[in-house]
Amino acid sequence: MLEIHHFLKKYPTGFHLEIEFLKLEKGIHLIQGENGAGKSTLFKAIAGIQTYSGNIILDHIDLKKHPLPYRQQVNFSEAEPLFPGFLSLDDLIIFVSKAKKATENQIKVLKETFQVSSFSANPISTYSSGMLKKTSLLLAFLGEPKLIILDEPFTTIDTGSQDFLIRLIEQKSADGVSFLLSTHQKAFVDLLSFKSVHRLLHGTMISHQ
Numbered sequence: 001m002l003e004i005h006h007f008l009k010k011y012p013t014g015f016h017l018e019i020e021f022l023k024l025e026k027g028i029h030l031i032q033g034e035n036g037a038g039k040s041t042l043f044k045a046i047a048g049i050q051t052y053s054g055n056i057i058l059d060h061i062d063l064k065k066h067p068l069p070y071r072q073q074v075n076f077s078e079a080e081p082l083f084p085g086f087l088s089l090d091d092l093i094i095f096v097s098k099a100k101k102a103t104e105n106q107i108k109v110l111k112e113t114f115q116v117s118s119f120s121a122n123p124i125s126t127y128s129s130g131m132l133k134k135t136s137l138l139l140a141f142l143g144e145p146k147l148i149i150l151d152e153p154f155t156t157i158d159t160g161s162q163d164f165l166i167r168l169i170e171q172k173s174a175d176g177v178s179f180l181l182s183t184h185q186k187a188f189v190d191l192l193s194f195k196s197v198h199r200l201l202h203g204t205m206i207s208h209q
């Protein structure tokens with residue numbers, strides 16, 4: 001499904017993340033690591049919003065050679081999402097649905113699932129942190145991605161929302177969608193069945209299974 005070759009990302013601060021080779025088969029994958037280990041850096045690169053050296057390939061599509069078809073297949077919810085405050089979730093749904101080719105029915109189901117209808121027409125500047133997180137998570141499920149990257153998806157959302165997010169991930173995974181997840185919350189590691197688990201340690205990746 002996803003292959004990474006000769007990956008290198010260096011920041012001016014001196015931090016560098018290096019992955020010689022990584023192959024992830026279809027399934028749910030966990031990336032662990034302490035604060036600052038490089039998880040978000042890796043996720044942003046795989047999502048196509050971070051420069052890097054090397055190659056990232058999803059189902060034979062190289063991100064650098066074919067950025068548009070690649071990005072059509074990969075959705076990303078950031079750990080701390082930022083959106084223009086004057087837009088509403090409904091505005092973002094219209095924009096992202098066009099880019100990701102989401103159907104009206106899918107939008108309706110996702111709005112019901114994430115229970116966002118009470119605030120989705122309001123400007124994002126008025127959202128609580130949980131509403132903002134739901135906004136980012138909902139957008140990550142739009143369209144027909146092959147890979148959904150969820151960086152710390154369980155933070156700030158309430159326990160009911162955490163439960164339905166687990167179910168949604170399992171359901172989408174059963175439909176053939178792969179996931180790349182990070183979480184500092186151990187309880188969720190035990191709730192999902194991971195195909196592989198990897199740990200980043202000072203910019204180096206150690207694979208456990």
Ligand SMILES: Nc1ncnc2c1ncn2[C@@H]1O[C@H](COP(=O)(O)OP(=O)(O)OP(=O)(O)O)[C@@H](O)[C@H]1O
Nearest residue numbers: 011012013015033034035036037038039040041042
């Ligand atoms: N834009 C940037 N410019 C310079 N350094 C950065 C930048 N973004 C991240 N870093 C550095 O890269 C390293 C890895 O950061 P990253 O956000 O990828 O870690 P993380 O594993 O996601 O951490 P956390 O668990 O705290 O979210 C850190 O040392 C951080 O300071």
